[in-house]
Amino acid sequence: MEFKRHHPYRLDEASRNRHAEVHLTAENFIYPLFVREGIHEKLPVENFAEVYHHTPESLLREVEKAISQGINKILLFGIPDEHKKSEYAEYAYDEQNIVSRSIVTLKKHFPELMVFTDVCLCSYTSHGHCGIIENESINNDKTIEVLGQVAVCHAAAGADFVAPSAMMDGQVWAIHKALHSNGYDKTRILAYAAKYASAFYGPFRTAALSTPAFGDRKSYQLDYRTIRQGISEIESDIAEGADWIMIKPAHTYLDMILRARQLFPQIPLVGYHVSGEYMMLHLLAEKGIADALSVLWETHYAIKRAGADFIISYASTILAKQLLKYEGVQ
Numbered sequence: 001m002e003f004k005r006h007h008p009y010r011l012d013e014a015s016r017n018r019h020a021e022v023h024l025t026a027e028n029f030i031y032p033l034f035v036r037e038g039i040h041e042k043l044p045v046e047n048f049a050e051v052y053h054h055t056p057e058s059l060l061r062e063v064e065k066a067i068s069q070g071i072n073k074i075l076l077f078g079i080p081d082e083h084k085k086s087e088y089a090e091y092a093y094d095e096q097n098i099v100s101r102s103i104v105t106l107k108k109h110f111p112e113l114m115v116f117t118d119v120c121l122c123s124y125t126s127h128g129h130c131g132i133i134e135n136e137s138i139n140n141d142k143t144i145e146v147l148g149q150v151a152v153c154h155a156a157a158g159a160d161f162v163a164p165s166a167m168m169d170g171q172v173w174a175i176h177k178a179l180h181s182n183g184y185d186k187t188r189i190l191a192y193a194a195k196y197a198s199a200f201y202g203p204f205r206t207a208a209l210s211t212p213a214f215g216d217r218k219s220y221q222l223d224y225r226t227i228r229q230g231i232s233e234i235e236s237d238i239a240e241g242a243d244w245i246m247i248k249p250a251h252t253y254l255d256m257i258l259r260a261r262q263l264f265p266q267i268p269l270v271g272y273h274v275s276g277e278y279m280m281l282h283l284l285a286e287k288g289i290a291d292a293l294s295v296l297w298e299t300h301y302a303i304k305r306a307g308a309d310f311i312i313s314y315a316s317t318i319l320a321k322q323l324l325k326y327e328g329v330q
């Protein structure tokens, strides 16, 4: 009987490396970071391994470390003082807010660093929802106007990319319009195009101090039983002016990454390996059931293999450090 021998491709490590088709480098990572007002030293976030609330100073040190490992992209989340939160989230577009001040400092120290900023209202509203609430429901059209103001505020401070995550209809359109009419047409938009209402966001909400005071976000984030709505959201965001698109979460939505890659080959694609997905792997390792680095690598390669160009990952520095050690050979 004639048969094909597959084993020669993977007999030893050198063969496996030679035949690898998917590669990850530090440049594929976007490192999410939290900067918080009113703290005097960096604080670990509960149930979120290796993730901290940074002071502006500790943020600088963390970014310096990441850059030394080859990482050149960060996604910045701001956490304001509790008393600056309000019903209409005015502090989100105050040019003296924690995000704007941090962008200015980061760009001064690291001009080559690519700074992405989260554009949402949930850390700035007193009720913790992503938009303006009227009569106990989101007013979409008022919210997107405010998101436009937030994006302009971040662009003015020097952000390279604004990343609207509120999942409001027309948010990319409103931000694109606001950026262009204020002369910030070089600031690009990373759209959270297909963001599903996921139970895997738990640790992030503790980190961003943005758990909604009532209700949930299922009326504006995608239902995980839908495919077509996700595709339709991506189409709208591209039509409205998105430069890059994102699928969130990534690990549990690999099919959506693959679909987006095939349907929209022209646009850079980002997968967000979210907090619960990250902690799931961490806890597996902590229990001694799996090796932490092995499951992290396998998961990140799966996201890249599905079609993502970039991965927003809390494990960015953990993995980049190892890449450095092995000179990029996995």
Ligand SMILES: [Zn+2]
Residues within 6 Å of the ligand: 120, 121, 122, 123, 129, 130, 165, 166
């Ligand atoms: Zn939000």
